[in-house]
Amino acid sequence: MPGTFIPSNYLPIIIICIFATIIGLSPLLIGSLLRPRRSYRQKLLPYESGNEPIGEPRYKFSVKFYIVAMLFVVFDVEAVFLYPWAVAYDKLGIFGFVEMMMFIFILLIGYIYAWEKGALDWE
């Protein structure tokens, strides 16, 4: 019956998550309870060598970062498909091998294309 499964192997991970949350949040909480709150305009300004800050703190990112992130996602997904294949490799035999080679070959075309187009260069 669905909904009755408890992943008891993962109990240590949940405990770590709870502890990590407590450790992360408690300094913020204690700090906000203890520190004095006397703020005025000059104190809240971002520090910029004593000058008045000019313009927005956020600026437009270069599109170069996007292509790197996009390629990372694609090859991350490729690596994910390799996990179950590697585990079930003995059961799949030569058929599974050929199949995965086709998969990797198609992505290799994309890789070579990106390389040739200079998407991997950081000029």
Added chain:
Amino acid sequence: MTLPQLFFAYFAVSITGLSLLVVTRKNPVHGVLWMLVLFVHIAMLYLFLNAEFLAAIQIIIYAGAILVLFLFVVMLLNLRVEETERRFQWSWPVGLVAAGGYAVSLIFILVKITVFPQPGHYTIEKMQTEGNLMIIGKVLYTKYLLPFEITSLILLVAIIGAVVLTKKKQE
């Protein structure tokens, strides 16, 4: 209320709440960061469905890679609050239609599995004895061979699309 139901209730409520937080934040960067918490909660829900591999993938791919992509897009566009409000105000009917369609299909599935319950081939005991990855590997690379190969084409399109969009002026 049993323990699994208690866990499910927590995840159902927090996923709904986190989704609302994601779409209602004025600052898009805050929205994306709430999405990180949302993805982790969804991964936990997968864990309770005895889908360990899917839970790991949810963390690695969604929380690790796709979220970074979202963050980059938000920072690339660098929208100010007023700008976003003006530009995306009209889009709520589209969202309503999409959400309505999704809700209808969910109700259909819910009715189908409650009226005609079909016990699955892969029970919890079988998954536990044989191993999650082993079963996924055996099914994915034999029965679902074609969708798997199509995935590589979709990924190829993603690479080429990204390269074409960003590397326009090449002399």
